[in-house]
Amino acid sequence: MSKKILVVDADRSLLLQLRNDLGQYRQKFTALLTENARAAVEAVRTQDVALIVAGSQLEFDGLSLPAYLFRQEVLTPVVLLAEPGQEASTDEASCVVRRLPRPVSSTVLAEEIQQVLANEALEGLLHGVSASSFFQFVEVEGKTCTISVNRSGDGDRGTLFFVKGRLLDAHYPELDGVAAALKILAWEKVDLAILNFCPLRHNRINRSIGSLLLDAAVAQDHAAAAEQGVELAPPLKHKPLLPLLQQSFAGREGVETVAEDTSWDDLLGLAQSLGKDLEVAPFELCSLSGLKDGTDLVVVPSTPPVALHVSRFANRDLVADKVLRLLEEA
Amino acid sequence: MVVAPLSNPQSLFRDVLALDDVKGLLFLAETGQVLYSKAQDKHLSRLEQEDWNAISKTLARVREVDFFYGDDRIYLRRTAHGYLLVWMGGMAPVDMVKLNCEVVIASLP
Numbered sequence: 001m002s003k004k005i006l007v008v009d010a011d012r013s014l015l016l017q018l019r020n021d022l023g024q025y026r027q028k029f030t031a032l033l034t035e036n037a038r039a040a041v042e043a044v045r046t047q048d049v050a051l052i053v054a055g056s057q058l059e060f061d062g063l064s065l066p067a068y069l070f071r072q073e074v075l076t077p078v079v080l081l082a083e084p085g086q087e088a089s090t091d092e093a094s095c096v097v098r099r100l101p102r103p104v105s106s107t108v109l110a111e112e113i114q115q116v117l118a119n120e121a122l123e124g125l126l127h128g129v130s131a132s133s134f135f136q137f138v139e140v141e142g143k144t145c146t147i148s149v150n151r152s153g154d155g156d157r158g159t160l161f162f163v164k165g166r167l168l169d170a171h172y173p174e175l176d177g178v179a180a181a182l183k184i185l186a187w188e189k190v191d192l193a194i195l196n197f198c199p200l201r202h203n204r205i206n207r208s209i210g211s212l213l214l215d216a217a218v219a220q221d222h223a224a225a226a227e228q229g230v231e232l233a234p235p236l237k238h239k240p241l242l243p244l245l246q247q248s249f250a251g252r253e254g255v256e257t258v259a260e261d262t263s264w265d266d267l268l269g270l271a272q273s274l275g276k277d278l279e280v281a282p283f284e285l286c287s288l289s290g291l292k293d294g295t296d297l298v299v300v301p302s303t304p305p306v307a308l309h310v311s312r313f314a315n316r317d318l319v320a321d322k323v324l325r326l327l328e329e330a
Numbered sequence: 331m332v333v334a335p336l337s338n339p340q341s342l343f344r345d346v347l348a349l350d351d352v353k354g355l356l357f358l359a360e361t362g363q364v365l366y367s368k369a370q371d372k373h374l375s376r377l378e379q380e381d382w383n384a385i386s387k388t389l390a391r392v393r394e395v396d397f398f399y400g401d402d403r404i405y406l407r408r409t410a411h412g413y414l415l416v417w418m419g420g421m422a423p424v425d426m427v428k429l430n431c432e433v434v435i436a437s438l439p
Contacts, residue, residue, distance in 0.1 A: 164379065267388050270380065271397045274404055277376035278417060281400025290393020290408075297392075317396075317424070324398065 002026060003117055004048060007033045008040035008065065009055035009081060021106030028114060037065050044074050051116055052078045053109065066094035073159060073171065075146050075195055077116050079109070095199045119196060126192040127152070131185065132213050134192065139165045139209045148193040149184050158184040161200045166273075167212070169204045177204045178212070185209075186216040207269050208276055215303075241302045241327075248326055254314020256295060261307035264288075268301045284327065287320045298323055339366040342437065346430045351419035353402075359412040360386045374417060382413065389413065394428075409435050 007018055015033045022031045032047065034040050037060040043049065058065040066078045070093050077097040084101055098112050126134070131149070138145065142165035150157050158172035158180055170181035205212075242260060249255040267286065275283045287310075288297040296316040298308040300323060308323065310316045343355050347368055354369025362382035367374065389395075389408055397404040401420030405427065406413055414435065416427055 264388065266385055267395070270385050271404075273380060274377060274397060275399045277380070278371070278373045278399075278402070278404075280402040284398045284400070286398065287396045288392045288394070291391060320396070320398065 003029045003050040005029050005031050005051040005053065005113060005117075006040060006043050006047075006049045007031050007053040008035070008037065008058060009053070010035050010057050011055065014055075014081075018106055018109070022110060025110050025114075029117060040065065041069070041072075044069060044076065049076055051113060052076050053113065054078055054080055056080050056082045064094070066096050070094045070199060073148075073157075075148060075159065075199075077195070077197060079112055079116060093199060095197075097197055097199075124192075124194050126194070129190060129192060131187050131190045135160070135167075135185065135209050136213070138162050139167070141165060144196075144198050146195040146198050148195075149187065150191040150193075151187045152189040152191055156187070160184060161198050163198045163201070167205050167207070167209055168198065168200050178207065181205055181212050182216045182219060185213050186220045205269070208272060211272060241300060242306050244326065245300070245306055245308060245323065248322070249308060249319070253319050253322065254311040255319060256309045256311055258306065258308050260304045261299065262304050264297075264299050264305060264307070268299065268305060271301070284324055285320060287316045289316065300327070340368075342366075342434055343368065346416060346427060346434060349423060349427055349430065351421035352416060352427060353419055354417040356415040356417075357412065358382055358415070361412075363412075365412065369417070371417075377415065405431070407431055407435065409438065411438060 007015065007022075009015055012035055015035055018031065019033055022029075029050070032043055032049070034043065037058045040052070040054070040058075041060060044052065052066075052069070054065050056064065060068040063071065066080065069076070069078070075095055078095050079098045079100060080096045081104055082099045082101055097116055100109065100112060135147075138147070139162075144163050147160045147162070148157065149160060158170060160167060160181065161169045161171075167181060169177060170184055172180035172183045175183060242258065246258045249258055268283075271283045271286055275281070283301060285298060285300045288299065291297060294312050296310040296312060296314075298310060298316060298320050300306045300308075308319060310319050339357070343357070343366060346352060347355055353371055354374040355366070356364070356369075356374060356377055357366040358378070359365055360382065362378065362380065364378050367378070369375070389406075393408055395406045397406070403418045403422070403424070405416045405418065405424070407416075407428075414431055416431065418424065418427060
């Protein structure tokens with residue numbers, strides 16, 4: 001069945017040429033053409049467009065057109081027609097999967113369109129699946145994909161971004177990163193639209209799907225209990241460690257301060273990931289040395305993380321040992 | 331930036347790897363380019379896939395980190411060339427491992 005593609009470019013003569021030349025491919029795709037970014041945005045909203053070919057000179061609402069569409073959660077792959085010298089990719093988040101330098105021949109463009117439709121366009125739709133099983137499958141299989149997740153039945157919607165099985169980021173209205181991921185992963189039955197590419201490269205989450213699913217389930221249990229007026233005891237790993245550690249260490253063993261500290265979240269994420277890579281026991285804590293202020297640090301990956309500042313004259317390994325024993329007993 | 335390969339890395343890291351219960355060693359450039367890798371266990375190679383570039387700003391805040399996983403420990407030492415990671419089991423002489431790492435780092439070009 002012929003797919004619909006959208007070609008948007010300010011060069012009218014190019015559009016006329018493509019209208020003539022791309023007609024021969026109508027068995028594979030039909031092209032909607034416009035020179036107007038606003039019309040393109042409207043077309044994407046109202047039509048089932050499988051791919052967008054966009055001139056790099058087009059902007060909408062102060063952003064390049066691909067960047068604007070990405071911000072609107074339009075995850076349709078984009079082939080960008082770039083000005084000479086602008087073929088290199090930028091840091092701008094978008095769904096650009098190919099960059100073609102101008103001038104571009106209709107034949108080359110048609111080939112790229114067909115490749116993208118075959119590779120990066122909508123991979124599949126799944127309805128009423130168990131979210132947790134599927135996302136763990138994506139992680140285990142090391143898939144690179146973008147998954148648009150619709151909660152079955154109520155229209156709630158979010159997006160998850162995977163590269164080689166790692167969840168890099170998540171989007172939900174008003175939420176990003178871990179917060180959005182926890183929201184989405186709490187849904188039980190979902191409808192999924194899977195795209196075979198991921199437009200993002202930066203890992204904002206740095207946590208395994210397993211740990212996020214666990215946290216999402218715990219949050220859901222607490223929310224359900226709260227609705228019924230029942231107060232649940234916090235799960236073991238979320239017990240408030242701060243008072244316990246403050247009581248045990250304040251002014252002792254060379255520990256100067258004990259406080260919550262979220263500034264090492266990405267390091268803790270790395271630690272979780274390394275442990276998973278090596279298939280060792282769960283990550284318990286880390287100790288850091290060589291900080292600019294001269295102290296050492298022992299960081300416990302609780303929620304939120306707790307950091308113990310250890311004087312450089314004290315033995316941080318001893319402190320780490322003692323914290324580990326406390327955690328076993330807690 | 332392409333980091334120059336190490337000359338004779340086997341000799342460089344031999345003493346660290348010879349210590350009891352040292353399960354593997356990985357030397358990475360800040361970008362994640364593998365400069366040297368040696369392990370008894372194939373899982374060590376998975377560490378090469380981490381996004382080391384993305385974490386480099388945080389790692390620049392410290393000189394070294396010990397990650398604790400039950401009996402296992404990963405020692406990460408930041409160097410001018412990148413990161414030296416040593417995977418140790420519970421019986422490894424940690425102080426000796428760290429001392430030998432300092433000797434190695436001092437002899438790097």
